[in-house]
Amino acid sequence: MWFPALSALWLAATAWGAVNRDEDGNIRTISLRTHTLKQPYLDSEMQSRWYDFGGDTIIRTDSYIRLTSDRPSQNGWLFSRVPMTATNWEITVEFKIHGSNQLYGDGFAMWLTKERGQSGPVFGHADNFEGLGVFIDTYKNNRPGVVFPYVMAMVGDGKTSYNKDNDGKDTEFAGCPARGIRNANVPTKLKLTYFQDKSLKLELQYQSEDEWKLCFETNEPPAIPAVTYLGFSAETGELSDNHDIISIDAKNLYVTGGSANKPTPGKGKGSVKSSQPKESGGSSWTWFFFKFIMFGLVVGGSYVGFTAYRANKKKSHRF
Structure with missing residues (x-):
């Protein structure tokens, strides 16, 4: 009874x-269904409710979304249909960069920008963007002393161009080398965590499964536009690679009370942990x-x- x-x-x-x-019991997460994408990716009408795709992108519903195939002169994109309006968020992306060539390129990008679905010369996306771009660059043009593949973030103001000739050195916000991220033996992932006006952190998984490597963290995050679209793009030139998106897991973050005693991060490439953001x-x-x-x-x-x-x-x- x-x-x-x-x-x-x-x-x-x-x-x-x-x-x-989280482990401190202060941060709660709620899945953002509008920006999460997993197999089979498409509905019965061969469309995605929450994402558009274009260019050379092909979708294999049981395996991947391939932004570019391992062929020269390709570019493809995948962008959310609705804007990302969460104040604090975490986006985890499983992807795969692979091919059989000794020489390969060019790379792929993750976007949080005002623009959406616009093909162009920056890893398959339009230049002079407004918002945040995270680039996984697999081909070295001219950056002496930097190990490639290289992962970097750029904050676009709508006017500043990305310079391919020096691999974006002039406009880099933060970055890190990621040797081994291509043709990795474990699932490769990136995790971008953002608390408005508090912190921005990028972590990578490519060396061991469930082992995250801090790429950069800062307590002086860039001013990301309040309304942005989440997207991905890739391109190949004379050299090529397969650039696949396996899954996208987006979450809204909020703090429920109390503050954890965490160190304060340095700016840019610093690897110091951030302090707990205050609750809204x-x-x-x-x-x-x-x-x-x-x-x-x-x-x-x-x-x-x-x-x-x-x-x-x-x-x-x-x-």
Whole structure:
């Protein structure tokens, strides 16, 4: 007779599990369905509800979204249909750069920009963009002393061009070498975490599975436009490679209270950890409302179960 109460408790536990917490118990995550993309990628009408694609992009629903094939002079793109309006977010992308050539290029990019779905010369995307670009550059043009493949971030103001001749050295916000990210033996991933006005962090996985390498972290993040589109692009020139997107996992982040004692990061390429961002008012009310609903479910379920139990007990006394 306690089934209603147990059901309520089970429901509360399930709902709680849908909201993830970090090791400090302060950061909660909610999946951004509008910017998450996984197999089979397309619906029954061979379209994606949340993403558009173009150029030389091909989609194999059981395996990958291939932005470029291992052929010369290709470019392809994949962009969200709706803008990214979350204040704080985390985007994890599994990708694969691979080919059989001794010489290869050029690379692929992840975008958070005002523009969307515009082909161009910057890893398959238009130049003079406004927003944030993260480039995985596999071909070295002219950057002495830098190991390639190289991962770098650039903040575009809508006017400044990316300089291919020196691999974006003049406009680099932060970056790191990533030798071994091409033809890796483990799933290759990048994870970009952003707290508005607080921190920006890029982590990479390519050496060992579930082992993240910090590329850069800063507590002076760039001013990303309030309304941006999430996208990916790639290009090949005389040299080529396969550039595949396997999955995109986007999450909204918010802080529920308290502050962890974490070190403060340095700017740009510094690898120092960031301090815990402070919670916003909206996040606090959201979490309070969630706990209130869960409490009501548990209390209500317990009351119904107890009432049914007493009623059954009275009936048994009549016999």
